[in-house]
Amino acid sequence: xxxxxxxxxxxxxxxxxxxxxxxxxxxxxxxxxxxxxxxxxxxxxxxxxxxxxxxxxxxxxxxxxxxxxxxxxxxxxxxxxxxxxxxxxxxxxxxxxxxxxxxxxxxxxxxxxxxxxxxxxxxxxxxxxxxxxxxxxxxxxxxxxxxxxxxxxxxxxxxxxxxxx
Amino acid sequence: xxxxxxxxxxxxxxxxxxxxxxxxxxxxxxxxxxxxxxxxxxxxxxxxxxxxxxxxxxxxxxxxxxxxxxxxxxxxxxxxxxxxxxxxxxxxxxxxxxxxxxxxxxxxxxxxxxxxxxxxxxxxxxxxxxxxxxxxxxxxxxxxxxxxxxxxxxxxxxxxxxxxx
DNA sequence: TTATAGCTTCACAAATTTCTGAAAGAAGCG
DNA sequence: CGCTTCTTTCAGAAATTTGTGAAGCTATAA
Numbered sequence: 374x375x376x377x378x379x380x381x382x383x384x385x386x387x388x389x390x391x392x393x394x395x396x397x398x399x400x401x402x403x404x405x406x407x408x409x410x411x412x413x414x415x416x417x418x419x420x421x422x423x424x425x426x427x428x429x430x431x432x433x434x435x436x437x438x439x440x441x442x443x444x445x446x447x448x449x450x451x452x453x454x455x456x457x458x459x460x461x462x463x464x465x466x467x468x469x470x471x472x473x474x475x476x477x478x479x480x481x482x483x484x485x486x487x488x489x490x491x492x493x494x495x496x497x498x499x500x501x502x503x504x505x506x507x508x509x510x511x512x513x514x515x516x517x518x519x520x521x522x523x524x525x526x527x528x529x530x531x532x533x534x535x536x537x538x
Numbered sequence: 539x540x541x542x543x544x545x546x547x548x549x550x551x552x553x554x555x556x557x558x559x560x561x562x563x564x565x566x567x568x569x570x571x572x573x574x575x576x577x578x579x580x581x582x583x584x585x586x587x588x589x590x591x592x593x594x595x596x597x598x599x600x601x602x603x604x605x606x607x608x609x610x611x612x613x614x615x616x617x618x619x620x621x622x623x624x625x626x627x628x629x630x631x632x633x634x635x636x637x638x639x640x641x642x643x644x645x646x647x648x649x650x651x652x653x654x655x656x657x658x659x660x661x662x663x664x665x666x667x668x669x670x671x672x673x674x675x676x677x678x679x680x681x682x683x684x685x686x687x688x689x690x691x692x693x694x695x696x697x698x699x700x701x702x703x
Numbered sequence: 704t705t706a707t708a709g710c711t712t713c714a715c716a717a718a719t720t721t722c723t724g725a726a727a728g729a730a731g732c733g
Numbered sequence: 734c735g736c737t738t739c740t741t742t743c744a745g746a747a748a749t750t751t752g753t754g755a756a757g758c759t760a761t762a763a
Contacts, residue, residue, distance in 0.1 A: 382665075383660075386660040387661065390657040390660060390661065393657075394653045394654070397650050400649075415671065416657060418666040418667045419666070420666075468674075472677055481565065485559075488555070495548075495554065500547075502547075502580075505580060505633070506581070508696070511699055511700075512692065515691075515692055515695055516692075523681070523684050527677065527680055527681075530680055531676070
């Protein structure tokens, strides 16, 4: 073989996946750079990369990485950690953590509900439009609760599939 | 009273709700104009409006309405109907229909799954990264199924709340 | 303490997205 | 059959979003 023993990871393959998956995330509403950063983390072996590594792999400036990571941390899709005694920050995707972030999106649902309640109040609960908004509100409240129990079921299901984490 | 007997709907209140709710939709990833159009339909008494009505209420050109509606129809959030014998098109938000559109987003999930499968294949199922992707894939497959059953539960729940549709 | 590696912030340039006006295309109606 | 009314398409203007380079901060290390 001409290949060195380790480092089986073909950067090209990795990149192809990263860009492709990122594209899907973007289509689902995530801004581009956060999408790429997240995909890169997901495809990394350790599940964590430093700012520099991300910048190099994605061919973007430190500033871009910084912005993307800030976004991802804000929506709880990654966590930042700092190896004690190094000013290198590393960003990690925590399996569970981001499923929660993705599915719950609690904040968003809550805000929808608020907007709907406001609408019902100002249009009148006994008008046709008010009734429609009321039903929509009920739907979101239902979903909110369902998602919670779904995540419990997921944890059980996962353990069954992959063994206790 | 100085108010005429009907038409209790204060255009100002309606507009306030429309813009506020649309803003939430936008934040969740919907393009702006589709968001506004959808909110306007949701807040209408009949649940359906014509192109002209939408354009007037939102103060936008027919072209903008056309584009927005095309988008919404494509993702099944509204349906178009044409009163027989009029070239006026009207757009309707069908309660159930759009919940499904919102939650299922089948196409999107499917594409995520495809991208993940591709990643597992090219990174190797027995690498750490491959294992992470495999688990993520399992999560989506799980969610896909759960959403389906959730919608069944919703229909039951709704009937309990509002009576048979 | 000072030097320095590394992250962040900011102003601006580039690319993308979004809306409009104008013209072209359907479909009922006389 | 043409007229009229409505919708769609298209090119371009306007606004927004994204990413960069450079300067500024912070905290480790010497």
